[in-house]
Amino acid sequence: xxxxxxxxxxxIGSDLAATLLARGDQVVxxxxxxxxxxxxxAPLQGAPNFTFLEGDLEDFDFTLAAAAGxxxxxxxxxxxxxxxxxGDPTDKDLRxxxxxxxxxxxxxxxxxxxxxxxxxxxxxxxxxxVQPIPESAFLPEPISLYGATKLGCESLxxxxxxxxxxxxxxxxxxxxxxxxxxxxxxxxxGDFIARLQENPRRLTILGDGxxxxxYLLSExxxxxxxxxxxxxxxxxNIYNLGCDDSLQVTRIADLVVDAMGLTGVEYDFTGxxxxxxxDVPRFRLDVDRINRLGWKARHTSEQAVRIAIESVxxxxxxxxxx
Amino acid sequence: xxxxxxxxxxxIGSDLAATLLARGDQVVxxxxxxxxxxxxxAPLQGAPNFTFLEGDLEDFDFTLAAAAGxxxxxxxxxxxxxxxxxGDPTDKDLRxxxxxxxxxxxxxxxxxxxxxxxxxxxxxxxxxxVQPIPESAFLPEPISLYGATKLGCESLxxxxxxxxxxxxxxxxxxxxxxxxxxxxxxxxxGDFIARLQENPRRLTILGDGxxxxxYLLSExxxxxxxxxxxxxxxxxNIYNLGCDDSLQVTRIADLVVDAMGLTGVEYDFTGxxxxxxxDVPRFRLDVDRINRLGWKARHTSEQAVRIAIESVxxxxxxxxxx
Numbered sequence: 001x002x003x004x005x006x007x008x009x010x011x012i013g014s015d016l017a018a019t020l021l022a023r024g025d026q027v028v029x030x031x032x033x034x035x036x037x038x039x040x041x042a043p044l045q046g047a048p049n050f051t052f053l054e055g056d057l058e059d060f061d062f063t064l065a066a067a068a069g070x071x072x073x074x075x076x077x078x079x080x081x082x083x084x085x086x087g088d089p090t091d092k093d094l095r096x097x098x099x100x101x102x103x104x105x106x107x108x109x110x111x112x113x114x115x116x117x118x119x120x121x122x123x124x125x126x127x128x129x130v131q132p133i134p135e136s137a138f139l140p141e142p143i144s145l146y147g148a149t150k151l152g153c154e155s156l157x158x159x160x161x162x163x164x165x166x167x168x169x170x171x172x173x174x175x176x177x178x179x180x181x182x183x184x185x186x187x188x189x190g191d192f193i194a195r196l197q198e199n200p201r202r203l204t205i206l207g208d209g210x211x212x213x214x215y216l217l218s219e220x221x222x223x224x225x226x227x228x229x230x231x232x233x234x235x236x237n238i239y240n241l242g243c244d245d246s247l248q249v250t251r252i253a254d255l256v257v258d259a260m261g262l263t264g265v266e267y268d269f270t271g272x273x274x275x276x277x278x279d280v281p282r283f284r285l286d287v288d289r290i291n292r293l294g295w296k297a298r299h300t301s302e303q304a305v306r307i308a309i310e311s312v313x314x315x316x317x318x319x320x321x322x
Numbered sequence: 323x324x325x326x327x328x329x330x331x332x333x334i335g336s337d338l339a340a341t342l343l344a345r346g347d348q349v350v351x352x353x354x355x356x357x358x359x360x361x362x363x364a365p366l367q368g369a370p371n372f373t374f375l376e377g378d379l380e381d382f383d384f385t386l387a388a389a390a391g392x393x394x395x396x397x398x399x400x401x402x403x404x405x406x407x408x409g410d411p412t413d414k415d416l417r418x419x420x421x422x423x424x425x426x427x428x429x430x431x432x433x434x435x436x437x438x439x440x441x442x443x444x445x446x447x448x449x450x451x452v453q454p455i456p457e458s459a460f461l462p463e464p465i466s467l468y469g470a471t472k473l474g475c476e477s478l479x480x481x482x483x484x485x486x487x488x489x490x491x492x493x494x495x496x497x498x499x500x501x502x503x504x505x506x507x508x509x510x511x512g513d514f515i516a517r518l519q520e521n522p523r524r525l526t527i528l529g530d531g532x533x534x535x536x537y538l539l540s541e542x543x544x545x546x547x548x549x550x551x552x553x554x555x556x557x558x559n560i561y562n563l564g565c566d567d568s569l570q571v572t573r574i575a576d577l578v579v580d581a582m583g584l585t586g587v588e589y590d591f592t593g594x595x596x597x598x599x600x601d602v603p604r605f606r607l608d609v610d611r612i613n614r615l616g617w618k619a620r621h622t623s624e625q626a627v628r629i630a631i632e633s634v635x636x637x638x639x640x641x642x643x644x
Contacts, residue, residue: 084485090424090427090428090431090482091424091428094420094421094424094478098416098420098474099416099421102412102413102416105412106412106413109412124477126480126484140477141480141558141560142477142480142481143480143481143484143485144481144484144485145478145481145485147477147481148474148477148478148480148481149474149477149478151473151474151477152420152470152471152473152474152477152478155446155462155464155469155470155471155473155474155477156416156467156470156471156474158448158463158464158465158470159464159465159466159467159469159470159600160412162448162465162466162599162600163406163465163466163467163599163600236463238463277484277485278481278484278485
């Protein structure tokens with residue numbers, strides 16, 4: 001089995017690449033290293049079955065060359081940053097998510113590669129009237145450019161699947177946490193640790209602190225994907241990946257403070273329901289579909305976050321998010 | 323009120339532009355004339371409140387210039403051809419639908435235009451497990467590039483609406499029919515008429531002929547849009563536009579044959595459920611939401627198709643589809 005892992009130097013991608021190598025697959029990682037890190041794949045570089053191609057999926061010819069001769073594509077490359085901040089370009093998600101996914105699909109079509117695994121996101125759901133959110137309950141209205149363009153990817157995958165006989169697995173991830181290091185704290189765990197290292201007395205929390213989301217460990221995310229690929233054999237397989245509960249942001253702050261051995265930290269809140277424009281303040285995922293397939297998260301959101309905090313502190317880095 | 327109508331030289335766009343002018347709006351039409359026709363707007367060209375700008379929405383600077391100073395954008399420009407034929411480029415819908423819609427949204431953001439009306443399509447729903455299809459019943463899996471990229475547009479609109487305080491109306495059209503002329507018969511009515519003019523004894527029908535879809539007259543489509551804009555004041559308003567029934571393709575053939583005064587025409591069927599790859603064989607729209615708002619189609623699908631056939635024959639042209 002020859003696998004192409006896009007975004008394979010990212011947090012989840014590199015965990016996936018390592019797992020595929022360990023089970024004997026031949027693995028080609030592509031990454032433009034815009035957010036992925038060469039350190040993440042350094043341990044894999046010696047393996048005889050491993051190839052790393054540095055390049056950008058916006059370059060169609062590069063994408064086509066990378067897809068040649070592979071059996072399956074794990075397309076995890078994406079703009080990893082859900083937050084849109086005033087002044088950001090508004091086409092980053094469109095380019096890095098929707099257009100790159102189109103390039104991957106078209107490269108697969110031309111190279112006659114038929115199997116695609118795609119890392120989507122719970123952000124496609126926007127603010128759901130139904131909680132927990134099942135995969136198929138309603139037509140979503142994403143509120144972020146990230147969620148919108150990921151839904152655009154899913155739509156293209158659905159059409160290519162039907163038109164060209166692909167077999168696809170789409171996974172809508174909860175917030176994925178794990179030990180991999182990032183320089184800048186773009187995620188709640190990394191952000192809290194970095195800011196408490198700067199000032200161990202006060203912590204600013206975005207929003208009103210009552211945002212509550214689902215969390216899943218990166219290693220369990222990889223395990224769930226591979227399990228679903230082995231056990232779900234339909235033409236288009238869509239699964240929420242996460243656990244069935246959620247965790248409040250303020251509680252995460254408490255866990256970080258505890259793990260760092262701090263006391264008497266004062267919290268400031270920036271206020272408002274969401275942490276930033278396009279933030280979905282509260283959600284839970286209905287994970288009945290993946291549970292019924294036979295896979296279940298082994299940790300609650302709180303346990304996953306606690307493990308991630310400890311491993312990040314042990315590596316003195318910050319957490320990662322897809 | 324100054325309105326920008328993209329795709330304003332198209333079948334529906336030119337009907338809309340005429341209606342807006344008649345009620346006193348200032349109207350700017352943009353069209354690249356790839357499928358729109360200058361004849362459609364010829365009757366409007368003398369009006370003092372009318373401007374036509376020929377250009378392509380893929381050109382962002384053109385789009386930005388067109389959006390300057392308008393109050394509302396009616397974004398109807400799109401690749402009008404739902405059919406994907408082997409050998410077609412696979413990125414035509416992505417460019418002409420999703421990327422052009424992004425350009426319109428970004429131009430609106432920069433020009434501080436806050437109101438957007440968007441012509442979406444029932445093709446976003448793909449093959450629905452629920453019939454008739456309500457606006458919000460399930461997460462769609464489009465099966466055509468047309469439907470997929472239109473859903474990508476809707477997602478972007480949803481995100482821009484939330485992030486930048488737009489007010490938007492998204493209309494998911496049934497099959498829109500009307501008297502406007504096209505050279506090539508890309509639609510079922512135009513196709514049947516053109517081929518029966520060539521050979522009045524035999525007619526090839528794509529698929530098994532049992533495909534059944536909803537039809538709405540272009541003039542009623544325009545009326546419904548303007549009604550909904552006046553009466554639905556939420557930030558993001560999504561409506562199916564159509565009637566509540568459907569009409570089989572073979573019945574349309576019968577209606578065309580009758581209207582042309584032919585008898586004894588033999589039908590050949592190419593076979594298969596759908597007419598082409600990506601064709602949704604059967605659907606009905608749940609139009610309860612627009613009905614409850616106070617608007618209802620005045621014709622059944624069969625009546626609308628019959629009127630369209632007669633008007634097309636009277637103009638000796640072929641029917642139009644969005």
